[in-house]
Amino acid sequence: MPRIAIAHDYLTQRGGAERLVLSICRAFPEAEIHTLFYEPDQTYPEYRGHRIRTSVLNRIGPFRRDPRLALPLLAPVASRMRIDADVVIASSSGWAHAFPTRGRRIVYCHSPARWLYLPHDYLGQAGRLDPKRLLLGALTPLLTPWDRRAARQADAYLANSTVVRERIRKVYGFDATTLFPPFSPDIAEGAQEPIPALAGWAGADGTEGGHHLVVSRLQPYKHVDRVIEAFRSLPDQRLLVIGRGPEGERLRALAPPNVMLVEGLNDAQMRWAYGNARALVAASHEDFGLTPLEAGAHGVPTLALRAGGYLDTVLENVNGAFFEEPTAAAIRECVERAAASTWDATAIRAQAETFAEDRFIDGLRSAVAGLGIEPTSEPISGREGGRHG
Structure with a gap:
């Protein structure tokens, strides 16, 4: 039976992208999650009930609590996050789309990496000699071709909005399908x-x-x-x-x-x-x-x-x-x-x-079905880092 895995950059905060991954989990409840970092106390408690594999960097507390500190290391480590699955659904803002797999890959893109293509948003008012600005300036010529190679390896690209679809076209030179995220039923009910x-x-x-x-x-x-x-x-x-x-x-x-x-x-x-x-x-x-x-x-x-x-x-x-x-x-x-x-x-x-979760799940399952692989899930083994849950 085909196996499905979920990839996400890192689970270290309570934001919209982390809520969206929970919706992906509800679409494929048996899928294992692969992520660079997982800090249970900083993200949604629902993740404690899922099987999660992390990178070797997750063992380093300061990196786990603030992944930006590990920026120079993330590309090589992401490139080693090998996932043994038939289909990987990668929820990505810059890293998870590069996790290698022998199977097919669907990227759900929240945005091409802001630190590469929208550095002003990422750096804010950091001064010309700010260490973050200097580090990013040194890494950008290396990370940009790495990022674009990873994007081209996907079998399907989904954009979370109209503006991100246009950004994908501008940055990567190909078209993506728009699939709007759902609002969280946990916020709406109870x-x-x-x-x-x-x-x-x-x-x-x-x-x-x-x-x-x-x-x-x-x-x-x-x-x-x-x-x-x-x-x-x-x-x-x-x-x-x-x-x-x-x-x-x-x-x-x-x-x-x-x-x-x-x-x-x-x-x-x-x-x-x-x-x-x-x-x-x-x-x-x-x-x-x-x-x-x-x-x-x-x-x-x-x-x-x-x-x-x-x-x-x-x-x-x-x-x-x-x-x-x-x-x-x-x-x-x-x-x-x-x-x-x-x-x-x-x-x-x-x-x-009109943005309810069942519509998002139907769209995601249709994207998987479009690969010609029936979307069923079984436990998935990984090789890098640790396992939680």
């Missing part, structure tokens, strides 16, 4: 749990809703600082920011009293944050961006930058509104405009349902 850290900020016991919400990794290109600055001039409005990342300390220092930053929430607390929000604010140039769908599943509108993947998921005046540039002034104007609008929660939920 009990809600208030966030203890909000006591005294969202009412005495922390259960007062009506906040605006940002759910984002705290990276420079996410423009969370611009959203915080917008709410500095809206002192009667509360902004809840959920996420972690290298910008965390700076953003906490920047935040006025009506802005609260939290991290490490469980799914029930995320459901409370979404379900009690007035609106989601999404200010970054996202390749896709699942958060408008997660908010929409709760009937909550999104105020988004008119760019990137938000053009796929946000219908103006149906499930959200747009601002034209990621500036504090533009964000503030959009918040005020949305507050004066009337939103139909039923229509918002209907838009989210």
